[in-house]
Amino acid sequence: MGFSLRQLRYFVATAELGQISQAAVDLSISQSAVTTAIKDLEQIVGVGLFTRTPHGMDLTAAGRQFLSHAYDILKKVDEATHLNFVSSEVEGTLSVAATYTVIGYFLPMHIERLRRLFPKLNIQLFEQNRESIEEGLLANRYDISVLLTSNILNPQLVTETVVGSARRLWVPAQHPLLQRDEVGLREVSEEPYIMLTVDEAAHSSLKYWSMSSYQPRVMLRTTSVEAVRSMVANGLGVAILSDMVHRPWSLEGRRIETINLKDHVPAMDIGLAWRANSTFTPAMQAFRGYFQQAFGLPGTNG
Structure with missing residues (x-):
């Protein structure tokens, strides 16, 4: 069998x-x-x-x-x-900008697939922060971008979310909060908190904290996801981060558990952005079409 x-x-x-x-x-x-x-x-x-x-x-x-x-x-x-979409004969150069989190934890597998599906398509990748990506899209330095779409507010840009990654509480193994039936922001506020700051993570987290009656007791702010992972695994604090960047083990081999929070914490939305009124090239259509197919989104015209 x-x-x-x-x-x-x-x-x-x-x-x-x-x-x-x-x-x-x-x-x-x-x-x-x-x-x-x-x-x-x-x-x-x-x-x-x-x-x-x-x-x-x-x-x-x-x-x-x-x-x-x-x-x-x-x-x-x-x-x-997911093979039946834009012709594999698409060719040309596509300039793609992506933020740190996206290029580190989301994009590489998809770029590898795209390069095999469209062997004549030359994808040029650029890692930039959100502000630089927005400016580059408007200046036509980049054709399209992959980033955290919830952070884009510029009306001159169009965004399309392809996936949402749930945010959960990270705690070390055997942490007392693992024994509770429910955990919310009140309980988290009583713990030392590791605040990730890369890709505006601190700004995103303060949005949902500000909707509650509590505030995190921040003991460290860091741009390093691995630093957060190690600090949590070694019992020095807790963090709220997305499943996309979660790994169950730290570099030291110590375990990190996750807890679903009873309070509403929005998912981390990842998707595409491009300049409004852009004329989509075949390369851009192929890139967008891949993500629409891969994540089951309805196909629309650029």
Whole structure:
């Protein structure tokens, strides 16, 4: 008996998040469904893929090897699903600007796919902050950009959100807040807080904090996501950041857990932006069409 794509997706989610409960939340299914899928998958492949510990699910050596194959399989399936759009014969040069967070945690995989789908398309990437991207789009230095669309307010630019990444509370393993039935901004305000500042993250977070009666007790402001990860994992504070930049382990090998907050915290929206009234070139259409297909957005004319 072979395994299913569903079992592979459940396995990958558990491997990435390190806990069946977190995988179930991320997949919007029951914990029992994830547990059953993993047990069935282990029976099919004939080896244990995880070591069960009090703190979560750790991959075995066989599990790490299987994860690599699972990524390859799911990648091929995804590519096969999203091949039928703009002709692969599109050619030319496309100048794409992207912000730090997007280019570090979102864009590389999609650029690699685009280059394979459109081998004659020369994509030139530029990392810039939002202000420089806005100015560059209006000055025609960049054709299109990929950035946090919620930060764009310039009426001369058009934005199109392609995906929203949920923001959750990051805490170290065995943190007392993990034992609570509900956690909100009030509880977070009582903890030392690590404030990420890159890509206007501090400005975005203060927007939702300002809507509450509480304020974060900031003990460090940093532009480094890895600094936040290490500080949280080592028990020096907590942070609210998006799933897109979350990894369950710090560089020191210490675990980071996530908690869904009961108070409304907006997702981090990632998408495209271009100059209003732009005439879309075939290269721009190919780029935009890829993201519309990849994320199931309705196709519209540029």
